[in-house]
Amino acid sequence: MKQVVILNGDIEKTISTEFLLQAYKKGAESAGAMVKVIAITDLIFNSNKLFSNRQIAELEPDLEKALQAIHKSNHIVLFCPVYVDHIPAKIKGFFDRLFIPDQLFKENKLNFDNNFQGKSGRIVSILDESTFKEWKLNKRTTYLSIKKNIFEKRRITPVLTNTIGELHSFDNHYSQKWASKMEKFGVQLI
Secondary structure, three states: OOEEEEEEOOOOOOHHHHHHHHHHHHHHHHOOOEEEEEEHHHOOOOOOOOOOOOOOOOOOHHHHHHHHHHHHOOEEEEEEEEOOOOOOHHHHHHHHHHOOOHHHHHHHOOOOOOOOOOOEEEEEEEEOHHHHHHHHHHOOOOHHHHHHHHHHHHOOOOEEEEEEOOOOOOOOHHHHHHHHHHHHHHHHOO
């Protein structure tokens, strides 16, 4: 049975993110997958690394549980809003704390598995109106730093992405199209 971890990276836990997340979850569960949803904003942890890359801080219980769920999963899906210039600090801190560079562990010879090879990923970015307009012009968003510097460096492949403009209403054609796509992606576990 496939294991899917859905990371809700929406700090405000907006209904737009929840709408798309639930569509993906519904599809994955209908395909027989076990789905675990983790709302990063609900986790209690220090989002700062505390030390330089020469020393590791112990993981708080919430981060330890999240890491165990990620290791057990076959597929990781991140739903997050995208801002023009930044990734919210708590989301960046979550990844900074859990996806530390491999060489750190090799040098310190710690018993820690930071290789996520064999897992696939998807990043679903929900943009507000101004960010969506800018994205249409240059096709660059902040989620690329998560895709390249976090997921792909940890050997999570393939990592597929979706960029979605702001959902003003859930019953219009645009919102329903994306809900249908999310459910389909969930069924296919991609």
